Amino acid sequence: MSWMRDSSLNWAQKFALKVIKTGKIPRHVAFIMDGNRRYAKKLHLTTSTDGHVHGFDKLAEALQWCLDIGIEEVTVYAFSIENFKRDESEVNALLELAREKFNKFMEESDELNKRGICIRMIGNWKLLPVDLQKSMADAMLMTRNNNKAFLNVAFAYTSRDEITESIRDIVDGVKRNELESNDITDDLIRRCMYSGKSSDPDLLVRTSGESRLSDFLLWQASTSIIYFTKTLWPEFTFWHLLAGVFYYQRHYQSMHSVKRSLHQFSSVMDDESFTKDLEQVRQTSNIAEIETSSKLATFSQRATEFLEKFDKRKYNQLVELSTIKV
Structure with missing residues (x-):
């Protein structure tokens, strides 16, 4: 199955979309795609891996729905470090499925670049087979200059590991x-x-009805609006997504007030403008923008230079991985 889908909304969905767009639309939505194994059990599928295959198909649909709604960035929890503790046969099957789907990015490179979609893989790559690391690096390098939409795939990821590795880089x-x-x-x-x-x-x-974050984006989601649904991920529909967006719109003002209070120390009065500028800087490797922006002058000269070197090292690692013969 393809990562890229054409919009296929019916008239009722298009009408509902027009209504929901009269309200505030989240710029970035994250998904914990839970319930694939329970879905396989519910439908008496041969293996739990079959549930994950259905889950990928649903992800491709959901990404197109997000584009239809106007959501510019999506982050999905595809594979937790904790998943390595599962049965070896299931882990191997999941890694093989990942190989297939990440290689699909390369086959669809023209369409991804045409739509301006930037792919980012986030997680601890050291835990993964080298060939899988190469596929992920290839996808990131291929789309790194795109900026119309962003897809972040959290693979071999936990938030605690992410924070730990960040601190290690700073200590170094x-x-x-x-x-x-x-x-x-x-x-x-x-x-x-x-x-x-x-x-x-x-x-x-x-x-899937679980009311926990499972070590996903713990730092980043501190001011996020969180929507739990009992629906299993493969059964997730356009209407469930609209329900989540509507929930966001209902609670937007109160959460926006929390965000404003967190920025009281700043001289920036327009929080939305501040957030927009900060996001623009984070989407580019041009660290000089941080140094020259009066609104974002939160880094010292040393820290700015460190970040420039940090980004260059990460880029060089991608290039090195992409040249590996597998």
Whole structure:
């Protein structure tokens, strides 16, 4: 199945879409796609992996729905580090499915670039087979200059690991005398995370009836509106997504007030403008923008130079992985 779908909304869905667009639309939505194994059991499918295949098909649909609604960035929890603790046969099947789907990115490169979709893989790549790392690097390099929409795939990911690795990178910077202790801020830690180029999610959706975050985007979702639905992920529909967006619209004002209170220390009076500028900087590797922007002057000169080197190292790692012969 393809990652890319054409819009296929019926007249009722198009009408509902027009209504929902009269309200505030989240710029970034994150999904915990839970319920694939329960779906397989419910339908008496041969293996739990069959449930994950159905889950991928649903993801492709959901991505197109997000584009229809006007959601510019999507982050999906595809594979947790905790999943490695599952039965070996299931883990191997999931990794093989990932190989197939990530290779599909390359086959659809023309369409991805035509639509301006940027692919970002976030997670601890060291835990993955080299050939899978290469496929992920290829997809990221192929789409790195696109900026119309963003798809972040969290694979071999947990939030605790992400924060730990960010701090390790900063500690290494201190050891190399690229940073001093007083350069370390929460913004610097956030910028060094796997998801450092992404905005924080406005809305986080979890399916299957579980009411927990399962170590997903714990730092980034501190001010996100969280929507839980009992629907299993493969049974998720356009109407469930609209329900999540409507839930976001109902609670937007109260959460917006919380965000404004967090920025009281800033001289920036227009929080939406501040957030927009910050997101633009995080989506680009041009770190000089941080230094020159009066609104975003949160990094010292040393930290700015460190981030420039940090981004260059990460880019070089992608290039190195893409050249590996497998």
